[in-house]
Amino acid sequence: xxxxxxxxxxxxxxxxxxxxxxxxxxxxxxxxxxxxxxxxxxxxxxxxxxxxxxxxxxxxxxxxxxxxxxxxxxxxxxxxxxxxxxxxxxxxxxxxxxxxxxxxxxxxxxxxxxxxxxxxxxxxxxxxxxxxxxxxxxxxxxxxxxxxxxxxxxxxxxxxxxxxxxxxx
Amino acid sequence: xxxxxxxxxxxxxxxxxxxxxxxxxxxxxxxxxxxxxxxxxxxxxxxxxxxxxxxxxxxxxxxxxxxxxxxxxxxxxxxxxxxxxxxxxxxxxxxxxxxxxxxxxxxxxxxxxxxxxxxxxxxxxxxxxxxxxxxxxxxxxxxxxxxxxxxxxxxxxxxxxxxxxxxxxxxxxxxxxxxxxxxxxxxxxxxxxxxxxxxxxxxxxxxxxxxxxxxxxxxxxxxxxxxxxxxxxxxxxxxxxxxxxxxxxxxxxxxxxxxxxxxxxxxxxxxxxxxxxxxxxxxxxxxxxxxxxxxxxxxxxxxxxxxxxxxxxxxxxxxxxxxxxxxxxxxxxxxxxxxxxxxxxxxxxxxxxxxxxxxxxxxxxxxxxxxxxxxxxxxxxxxxxxxxxxxxxxxxxxxxxxxxxxxxxxxxxxxxxxxxxxxxxxxxxxxxxxxxxxxxxxxxxxxxxxxxxxxxxxxxxxxxxxxxxxxxxxxxxxxxxxxxxxxxxxxxxxxxxxxxxxxxxxxxxxxxxxxxxxxxxxxxxxxxxxxxxxxxxxxxxxxxxxxxxxxxxxxxxxxxxxxxxxxxxxxxxxxxxxxxxxxxxxxxxxxxxxxxxxxxxxxxxxxxxxxxxxxxxxxxxxxxxxxxxxxxxxxxxxxxxxxxxxxxxxxxxxxxxxxxxxxxxxxxxxxxxxxxxxxxxxxxxxxxxxxxxxxxxxxxxxxxxxxxxxxxxxxxxxxxxxxxxxxxxxxxxxxxxxxxxxxxxxxxxxxxxxx
Ligand code: FES
Ligand code: FES
Numbered sequence: 001x002x003x004x005x006x007x008x009x010x011x012x013x014x015x016x017x018x019x020x021x022x023x024x025x026x027x028x029x030x031x032x033x034x035x036x037x038x039x040x041x042x043x044x045x046x047x048x049x050x051x052x053x054x055x056x057x058x059x060x061x062x063x064x065x066x067x068x069x070x071x072x073x074x075x076x077x078x079x080x081x082x083x084x085x086x087x088x089x090x091x092x093x094x095x096x097x098x099x100x101x102x103x104x105x106x107x108x109x110x111x112x113x114x115x116x117x118x119x120x121x122x123x124x125x126x127x128x129x130x131x132x133x134x135x136x137x138x139x140x141x142x143x144x145x146x147x148x149x150x151x152x153x154x155x156x157x158x159x160x161x162x163x164x165x166x167x168x169x
Numbered sequence: 170x171x172x173x174x175x176x177x178x179x180x181x182x183x184x185x186x187x188x189x190x191x192x193x194x195x196x197x198x199x200x201x202x203x204x205x206x207x208x209x210x211x212x213x214x215x216x217x218x219x220x221x222x223x224x225x226x227x228x229x230x231x232x233x234x235x236x237x238x239x240x241x242x243x244x245x246x247x248x249x250x251x252x253x254x255x256x257x258x259x260x261x262x263x264x265x266x267x268x269x270x271x272x273x274x275x276x277x278x279x280x281x282x283x284x285x286x287x288x289x290x291x292x293x294x295x296x297x298x299x300x301x302x303x304x305x306x307x308x309x310x311x312x313x314x315x316x317x318x319x320x321x322x323x324x325x326x327x328x329x330x331x332x333x334x335x336x337x338x339x340x341x342x343x344x345x346x347x348x349x350x351x352x353x354x355x356x357x358x359x360x361x362x363x364x365x366x367x368x369x370x371x372x373x374x375x376x377x378x379x380x381x382x383x384x385x386x387x388x389x390x391x392x393x394x395x396x397x398x399x400x401x402x403x404x405x406x407x408x409x410x411x412x413x414x415x416x417x418x419x420x421x422x423x424x425x426x427x428x429x430x431x432x433x434x435x436x437x438x439x440x441x442x443x444x445x446x447x448x449x450x451x452x453x454x455x456x457x458x459x460x461x462x463x464x465x466x467x468x469x470x471x472x473x474x475x476x477x478x479x480x481x482x483x484x485x486x487x488x489x490x491x492x493x494x495x496x497x498x499x500x501x502x503x504x505x506x507x508x509x510x511x512x513x514x515x516x517x518x519x520x521x522x523x524x525x526x527x528x529x530x531x532x533x534x535x536x537x538x539x540x541x542x543x544x545x546x547x548x549x550x551x552x553x554x555x556x557x558x559x560x561x562x563x564x565x566x567x568x569x570x571x572x573x574x575x576x577x578x579x580x581x582x583x584x585x586x587x588x589x590x591x592x593x594x595x596x597x598x599x600x601x602x603x604x605x606x607x608x609x610x611x612x613x614x615x616x617x618x619x620x621x622x623x624x625x626x627x628x629x630x631x632x633x634x635x636x637x638x639x640x641x642x643x644x645x646x647x648x649x650x651x652x653x654x655x656x657x658x659x660x661x662x663x664x665x666x667x668x669x670x671x672x673x674x675x676x677x678x679x680x681x682x683x684x685x686x687x688x689x690x691x692x693x694x695x696x697x698x699x700x701x702x703x704x705x706x707x708x709x710x711x712x713x714x715x716x717x718x719x720x721x722x723x724x725x726x727x728x729x730x731x732x733x734x735x736x737x738x739x740x741x742x743x744x745x746x747x748x749x750x751x752x753x754x755x756x757x758x759x760x761x762x763x764x765x766x767x768x769x770x771x772x773x774x775x776x777x778x779x780x781x782x783x784x785x786x787x788x789x790x791x792x793x794x795x796x797x798x799x800x801x802x803x804x805x806x807x808x809x810x811x812x813x814x815x816x817x818x819x820x821x822x823x824x825x826x827x828x829x830x831x832x833x834x835x836x837x838x839x840x841x842x843x844x845x846x847x848x849x850x851x852x853x854x855x856x857x858x859x860x861x862x863x864x865x866x867x868x869x870x871x872x873x874x875x876x877x878x879x880x881x882x883x884x885x886x887x888x889x890x891x892x893x894x895x896x897x898x899x900x901x902x903x904x905x906x907x908x909x910x911x912x913x914x915x916x917x918x919x920x921x922x923x924x
Contacts (some may be wrong), residue, residue: 016441019461027416027460032408033401035582037533038614042864045533073401082400089399093391093830096838097261098398099405099533099582124873131864133533133583134261135841137875139834 004065006031007075017063022046024062025072033073033102037131044130047103048072054110056129073102076109084150085109088143096134104130108144117152118144229291230254237363239327240320241293242272249360251276251348252284256294256313258304258554259287259394260532260584261838262893263831266392267310268317270827274386275321275378278348278359285393287578290556301665302557305589305723307795307891310827314889318377326375328359331366380825380886389830394580406579409539409550411607415444417600418463419593419610420470421452421620424857425720426477429453433471440466445604451592451620454600460611479718479857487717487854488524491628491649495522499647499713502691503700511643511707515634517747518643521739523631524918525731527852528624528724529859529867534582535617540597541607542567547574547598552581554588558664562591565663566598585842586723590622590660618867619859623852624724625651629699629735635747641758644708646699648732651716652692653723694723698732698898702765702793703740703758719854725842729794729898731919737790737902738917741909751789751906752776764822765791765798768883772800772820775881779804785815788907790899795891797823801840801899804876805907810923814844814876814904822883824890832892833880839896840878845870847901849920 001012006029015024020039025031025048037045039058046058049071077083082090085105095101104127111118111126118126123144132140229241237245244252253272257264265285273280288294295302298312325345332350333340342352349356380386397403422428432453434446442462447454453472457463512518538551540563547567553559556576564571581588597610612620627650634643691712700710724730744754752773759766769791776787784806791800804816819836826832849868853860861867905916914923 015459016461019459023460026408030410031401032404035405035533036407036535036611038864040614040863040865043533043869077400079396079400079402082396086399090395091391093389093395093834095261095392095395095398096263096834097259097533097581097583098394098403101398102401105399128871128873131533131869131871133531133585133842133869135838135870135875136834137841137870137872138837138878140872 002062002066004062004067005069007071013062015062018061021048021057021060021062021065021070025057025070031072031074035099035102037100037103042131043100044103044107045100047106047130049106049110052110052113054107073106076105083109084147085112085143088147092139092143092146094136094139094143096136100130100132100134101136104132104136104140108140108147111144112148112151116155117148120145229288229293234367235364237324237327237367239324239366241288241291242317242320243276243324245324245328245359245363245366247360247363249358250284251278251282251359252286254286254288254294256288256302257296257309258552258556258578258581260304260552260554260581260588262309262835263392263394263828264304264309265394266831267827268313269393270385271310271314272317272321274383275318276325277345277384279390280385281390281393282348283393287580289578290560290576295557301555303555303589305554305586306727307797307893307895310889311796311891315377319375322375322377323371326371327366327369328362330369330371331362332357335362335365386827387825387829389828392831403580405534405582406539406550406552407534407537407582407611409577409579409609411539411541414539414607414609415456415458415604416460416463417454417456417597417608417610418460418467419449419452419454419596419612419616420467420472421616423474424476424480425620426479426718428475430473430475436471437466437469440469442466445600446470447600447603449596449599451596454596454610456600456604456606456608464613476857477718482717482857483855484853487626488628490715490717491626494649494713494715495628495630495647497713499649499711500691501709502693502696502712503708503710505705505709506707508643508645508707508709512634514636514642516637517635517743518632519739519742519746520630520632521742521917523629523735523738525627525629525734526850526919527626527719527854528846528850529618529621529852529861530583530585530587530624530724531618531864531867531869532581532583532585532587535614536587536593536612537610538591538594538597539607539609540594540601542569542598542601542605545569545573547601548577549574549594549598550577550579551591551594551597552579552584552588553591553594554581554584554586555591555661555664558661559591559594561664562594563598566595567602585725586727587621589657590720590722591664592620614864615862618862622656622720622722624730625653625695625721627695627731629732631735631739633739633743635743635749639747639749639754639757641703641705641743642707644700644703644705646696646708646710646735647713648696648699648710649713649715650695651719651721652714653694653721653727654692656721657723694728696732697728698792698794699728699736702736702762702791703755704761725839726794726894726897729792729894730843730846733790733792733794733898734901734905734919737792737899738905738915741789741902741906742915755789755791762793762798765793765800768798768800768820768822771881771883772802772818775818775820775879776802779816779818786907786910788903788905788910790903790906792895792898794895794898795893797821797890797892797895799895799899801903803900803903803907805904805911807908807911807923812848812904812908812921812923813874814848816877816879817900817903818879818881819896819899820881820883821892821896822885823892823895824885824887826882826892827889829882832882835892836880836896837878839894840900841870841875843897843900844876844904847904847919847921848874851920
């Protein structure tokens, strides 16, 4: 039995230790949002967060995540409680077939949590491991930038409020 | 002195074959389309007072007394759910939004308030442009535009009549607004009149809205599937599950057409989880409790193969066979005017040879299918562009009639033509029947790349002349390569003929049609786009069929994906030799094609105003396909032999754009798809086997290589034309023409590679 945390819940699996995490999450735990695209760490459709970092899980044996914390697209937000990134994706009409988009959103989310104000080059760099065969790249770029700008604004607002509060105090 | 154009080809022949086959009843009968034609009803509109499902054994929609279901597309419940059953399949092109917009416009409700469902298989959902229930050829909006508007308008009229009766007012005094019926200023929801409207029928033609009153068509409000597809909740074939389901991985034949000599079952039968090992037409199926067990066992399985003739073929030989065939006259596919006179009048003559390789589709979701076969029924989950043929295939291999098979519609993780071919569905059906268990077949990316169906390779020659007035006086084209239609027939006939006709018989029919195709006519997909668009008073397209047996299939933009490359590079070569500006030259030679001329002019204007950084060059190309016209400008730099595309401007005229932002997305996507082919795409054969296996050796354009795209949609109130494919053909020649400007190297071979 291998134990790890999946979207905040402790889970156990009897899948053989060499089974890639992707298949354990999809087939054993029935979370189908993470996708299989290449099975060779080449496309990013299977991207999840492991301890907050974006990782391609189609080649990652489940044994490697024993005791670790995994977040999938389902853990990021739901149709009723979309994350800022998911909302930007939906609003800006990013997805076409949609198949790559869970992986794209996981990669983009990890990028902004490490680098809240990325340059275009940073975004291209961080997203270059995720293929979109439908060619949604211009919109993926726009959506990530809009979330970054918005969170910068929010941060600035929080900062100015706390500054104002300081002055007031 | 325009002369008659002689075109020969089997266009429409498959439609004709399919029109007379109604698999819903498992028998050969008049389809509804022919029925309507025979009844003297033309156009796609519904006939009021005649139930849409009147000539069928069962209605498309299950319904209740309190639900209004006046046709196969709409359902309005008394608790005010407005449901649209989308007859076309969603593969990324946004058709659920597009068709919902069309029907919502006339029904008068915001498309986002409609619950959109993918329709199952039923004769009411046949694609009017295909004669079968299938999705492709950028036809969906074009073919359903009038039909669905009428369905929406009729349904609205029924609701108004019901409200008029209930409120005792004249229907003329009732209006509607975004899902509400308005009587004397009071708003009532559609659902309030559903039950009453369900009992009414209309006896006169309902007029469609004038287009200047459109509220939703032509506006942007997002996609109806955007939330599902941004939260991982959209369901694809690969996500389907059934209780007791087993996983199967197929060890596929190494070369198309190979068969199994022997299987060493002992090599894997004791591996964990392995349940069954079964031979299939396409390989050996390994069934296990879990996917990873099946995958490992299939990899370890020892099989000896019987190899076909194709196993002696390498890519180099295919090219040299094509080259040798160039000397043959071939068959004439298009012929107009007098070529001899045209060349005699020419002051500039250019002759060039162009190459386009085999390509794989590589949709993001690898092929997969879940099939359950019971004693008297079967069901299937698998994303397909061809649900009706898929039902036929399951029926055939399950030994059932088609009406016993349920197709559960799911989203496709990309298709691009690939999901018209369904050997994975056959595999799952045979395994499910033989094991008695629900079977989910999941292909690897390697199987997808190496056991698929391919965009045909093509060798093309063009010889053209320009006269002293800068007009193209002669245009002679020849294409050497394989044809898609025979392979398509081979796939489709067993699928659409009634389930119980023995396999041998359909192969027989397929072979006859193939010989018809090979010897009597030219597959229109092989030469489409090669000598069209421009004023070619004297032109000819010839075809020499050479086929080595790699199975061929439609690939986004089909023939245009290679013919536009040859044509538009040649146009650039001609303009250069004749010392004419390439844009002006195109304008001067499109006098008979004003719509294309207009997009050329607009893109040319935009080109003049582009800020081009030092070291960047521009290239231009234009092409009409799927009834739409497109011109593109590519901004390119070349750095130590590597081509980088920075920006693409695209002007498209696709008639009325139903959802302009989705059209824009389709253009962006077509450009990325076309750039992948222009810069990287190359399927190579080694001993008959496809060498490329995954994205490391069949690269797909990535974000860091993708250009900025500017899309200009020409405002046009004409009926909508294609949007999913027409953006692709011009990109490869636009880039090649830019590379020529940058380097002086004229690249005539795809993928574009600098010397
Ligand atoms: S499926 Fe994991 S990277 Fe492609
Ligand atoms: S949306 Fe289809 S692969 Fe990205």
